[in-house]
Amino acid sequence: MAKEVVVAFEHVDKIYTLQDKKKRWFGNKKKFYALRDINFTVTKGSIVGILGTNGSGKSTLSNILAEISYPTSGKITIVGEQALIAIKAGMNDQLTGIENIKMKGALLGLSKKHIDTIIEDVIAFAELGDFIYQPVKKYSSGMKSRLGFSISIALDPEILIVDEALSVGDKAFAAKCMEKMFELRDSGKTIFFISHSISQVRQFCEEGIWIEGGELRMQGKINEVADAYEVYVEEYKALSKDQQKKFKAKIMAERTSK
Numbered sequence: 362m363a364k365e366v367v368v369a370f371e372h373v374d375k376i377y378t379l380q381d382k383k384k385r386w387f388g389n390k391k392k393f394y395a396l397r398d399i400n401f402t403v404t405k406g407s408i409v410g411i412l413g414t415n416g417s418g419k420s421t422l423s424n425i426l427a428e429i430s431y432p433t434s435g436k437i438t439i440v441g442e443q444a445l446i447a448i449k450a451g452m453n454d455q456l457t458g459i460e461n462i463k464m465k466g467a468l469l470g471l472s473k474k475h476i477d478t479i480i481e482d483v484i485a486f487a488e489l490g491d492f493i494y495q496p497v498k499k500y501s502s503g504m505k506s507r508l509g510f511s512i513s514i515a516l517d518p519e520i521l522i523v524d525e526a527l528s529v530g531d532k533a534f535a536a537k538c539m540e541k542m543f544e545l546r547d548s549g550k551t552i553f554f555i556s557h558s559i560s561q562v563r564q565f566c567e568e569g570i571w572i573e574g575g576e577l578r579m580q581g582k583i584n585e586v587a588d589a590y591e592v593y594v595e596e597y598k599a600l601s602k603d604q605q606k607k608f609k610a611k612i613m614a615e616r617t618s619k
């Protein structure tokens with residue numbers, strides 16, 4: 362039997378309108394394609410690594426996957442609850458850790474009993490001690506990431522989107538998160554994994570999606586996609602500083618239109 366498609370992107374564009382500084386008084390605006398004509402499908406239980414250089418559109422893609430942001434045009438289909446685990450994922454700084462958990466639970470329409478269980482799970486996993494009762498604005502970035510990761514996994518979503526969340530904080534906690542991710546992977550969740558560490562992506566993922574200059578370059582087996590991506594990165598690094606600048610400017614120009 363064919364596997365169930367749980368995520369589908371069809372001709373997805375995400376366009377930002379940029380004010381042209383020089384011509385601002387004439388009201389001239391430019392369109393910037395953060396993503397352009399993205400098409401892919403992902404089946405249930407897939408572990409997908411998203412690769413791409415800085416500014417290529419990975420976070421834009423993960424925010425659309427999480428339905429925090431919406432496409433300018435095109436269609437997305439997402440089957441099942443999803444959770445975004447990202448460094449900056451929607452935490453209210455004024456509220457304490459516990460209050461943030463309650464708020465997330467309430468937004469999802471969970472019962473008080475269910476929220477209480479989640480609070481216990483988060484306290485056990487996050488290891489924040491008394492900080493869980495302090496406003497999040499007093500947390501370090503590593504502590505925010507601990508809280509965010511712990512809430513997201515306690516909510517037990519069908520689809521997990523992990524955007525650089527394991528790049529902050531201490532190594533021991535990152536290792537614990539990784540272990541948890543392997544456990545979730547083996548329990549059949551669909552996972553999108555974004556990391557600047559190609560070796561981590563290779564180790565964790567089965568499939569790969571490579572986004573470059575806002576466009577989908579390649580989708581396929583992780584090692585094939587990562588190999589092609591590494592060749593691209595090496596070729597870029599081999600350019601002179603001046604050539605790199607021109608190369609980047611060309612990509613930016615291709616993503617911009619009036």
Ligand SMILES: Nc1ncnc2c1ncn2[C@@H]1O[C@H](COP(=O)(O)OP(=O)(O)OP(=O)(O)O)[C@@H](O)[C@H]1O
Pocket residue numbers: 377378393394395413414415416417418419420421422
């Ligand atoms: N709100 C916005 N308005 C205008 N441009 C934006 C906005 N958000 C993102 N962009 C632009 O869209 C492009 C893609 O950004 P995105 O954050 O998705 O890249 P990324 O691949 O996640 O980068 P990085 O690896 O550096 O985190 C970038 O050029 C960025 O400047």
